[in-house]
Amino acid sequence: MDWDNLRYFLELARSGTLMSAARRLEVDHTTVARRIQSLEKEIGTPLFSREAGGHRLTEAGRRLQPQVESMESAFQAVASTAPAAQQGLSGVVRIGATEGFGTVILAPQLSLFARQHPGLTIDLLAMPRLVHLSRREADIVISLERPARGAVVVTKLTDYTLRLYAAKAYLSKYPPIQAREDLRGHSFISYVDDLLFSKELQYLDDLHKPDAFALRSTSILAQHRATAAGAGIAVLPAFIADEDKSLRRVLPELPQANLTRTFWMSMPVENKQLGRMQAVWGFLRETVEAQRGVLMG
Numbered sequence: 634m635d636w637d638n639l640r641y642f643l644e645l646a647r648s649g650t651l652m653s654a655a656r657r658l659e660v661d662h663t664t665v666a667r668r669i670q671s672l673e674k675e676i677g678t679p680l681f682s683r684e685a686g687g688h689r690l691t692e693a694g695r696r697l698q699p700q701v702e703s704m705e706s707a708f709q710a711v712a713s714t715a716p717a718a719q720q721g722l723s724g725v726v727r728i729g730a731t732e733g734f735g736t737v738i739l740a741p742q743l744s745l746f747a748r749q750h751p752g753l754t755i756d757l758l759a760m761p762r763l764v765h766l767s768r769r770e771a772d773i774v775i776s777l778e779r780p781a782r783g784a785v786v787v788t789k790l791t792d793y794t795l796r797l798y799a800a801k802a803y804l805s806k807y808p809p810i811q812a813r814e815d816l817r818g819h820s821f822i823s824y825v826d827d828l829l830f831s832k833e834l835q836y837l838d839d840l841h842k843p844d845a846f847a848l849r850s851t852s853i854l855a856q857h858r859a860t861a862a863g864a865g866i867a868v869l870p871a872f873i874a875d876e877d878k879s880l881r882r883v884l885p886e887l888p889q890a891n892l893t894r895t896f897w898m899s900m901p902v903e904n905k906q907l908g909r910m911q912a913v914w915g916f917l918r919e920t921v922e923a924q925r926g927v928l929m930g
Contacts (some may be wrong), residue, residue: 634672634675635671635672635675636704636708638668638669638671638672638675638704639672639704640658640699641654641664641665641668641669641672641700642660642668642669642672642680642697643697643698643701643702644657644658644665644769645665645669645681645688646681646690646694646698646795646805646908647768647769648688648768648769649686649687649689650686650688651665651687653687653768653770654855657668657769659725660829667690669681676693677726678691678693678698678712679691679693679694680693680697680752681694692776694905700816702811702903703714705903706903712748716721721750721751721752722750722753722908722909722912723750723752723753724752724753724754724907724909725754725755725756725772726753726754726755726773726792726909726910726913727755727756727758727770727772727773728743728755728756728757728771728772728774728775728913729758729760729766729770729771729773729774729775729776730757730758730759730760730764730774730775731758731759731761731776731777731853731896732759732761732852732853732854733853733857733870734759734771734775734793734840734870734896735757735758735759735760735775735871736854736929737872737873738758738872738920738921738924738928739757739775739866739917739920740747740757740759741761742916742920743755743757743916743920746916747883748767750912755799755910756771756912757884758770758771760810761830761851761852761853762823762830762851763772763776763830765900766780766783766785766900766901767897770826772900772901772904772910773898773899773900773904773910773913773917774832774898774899774900775790775898776894776896776897776899777831777833777834777894777895777896777897778831778832778833778897779897779899780897780899782883783901784901784902784903785899785901785902786787786899786900786901786902786905787897787898787899788839788895788897788898788899789895789897789898790895790896790897790898790917790918791896791921791922791928792894792895792896792928793868793870793871793872793893793894793895793896793929794871794884794888794891794892794893794897794928794929794930795836795868795869795870795871795881795891795892795893795894796868796869796871796874796882796885796891796892797840797866797867797883797884797887797890798860798866798867798868798869798874798881798882798883799860799865799866799867799878799879799880799881799883800860800861800862800879800880800881801880801881802863803863803864803866804883806880807819807900809930810879810883810884812884813840813841813884813887813889816840816843816884817844818844818864819827819837819843819844819865819866819927820843820845820846820847820864820865820866821837821841821843821845821846821847821848821866821867822846822848822849822850822856822859822860822864822865822866822867823836823843823846823849823856823867823868824849824850824856825849825851825852826849826856828851833894833895834869834906835867836868836892839889840868840889840890844845846849846865846917847859847864848864848865848867852888853869853870853873854873857869857873857874857877860874860880861877861879861880864885865911868890868892871927871928871929871930872924872927872928872930875927875930881903889918896899896921898917898918900914
């Protein structure tokens with residue numbers, strides 16, 4: 634039995650679609666389909682049911698998956714001890730992170746890390762949505778909520794601070810904001826409620842119910858730019874807003890205007906043995922530790 638066919642089976646089982654599996658394997662989707670057909674012919678039974686939304690494992694496929702995962706773990710353990718594996722990091726590591734954290738904190742440092750390891754390719758998915766580890770959208774995911782289940786390695790990466798900010802130009806047009814009641818009548822900038830990807834982003838519920846929104850956006854970077862342009866008041870991460878000299882903190886002494894959230898880092902258990910995953914995992918922890926002051930404001 635061809636191990637490559639089993640490897641293609643595993644990626645399709647995890648991703649659920651030919652296109653996603655092909656992207657992970659860096660091949661054309663027709664190649665994935667051909668490999669699966671070949672494996673099903675070898676085994677003598679369908680392993681997937683073809684549906685409108687993708688490919689779903691049959692009963693035979695569900696029985697096969699844990700056996701192939703055991704083979705994969707054994708293969709990775711052998712590969713990590715081979716002489717070639719000790720000569721330098723190589724391959725692809727895909728990291729999923731929230732948009733602001735990925736762009737402002739991770740991107741500059743990861744680009745330097747990749748330059749130190751020419752054989753390594755870093756894919757950074759800095760997105761205003763949840764990157765799903767279970768769907769194999771990334772190898773390592775940094776999220777606002779701790780994964781609740783699954784065969785994953787999880788660690789608390791860091792806490793970070795969010796505060797209430799507005800542009801100096803905006804604040805100059807209004808009486809001083811000295812208490813929470815003074816927020817009435819002001820325009821706010823925030824997330825689109827029905828598109829929130831985490832309950833941890835529901836900042837304003839405990840602080841103030843805005844009378845009006847100047848802008849709502851799924852992007853924290855867009856919120857920051859709108860705030861800097863003088864459109865209104867917003868809750869922003871300190872690691873973004875404190876670097877912008879056009880902004881001022883609003884109600885800095887009010888506890889509800891000083892929030893703390895947590896980033897969690899996770900990866901599938903089977904990735905733990907791979908040298909490139911271990912190296913990137915360790916580098917991410919070192920990067921965050923070095924940026925602790927920035928993250929906490």
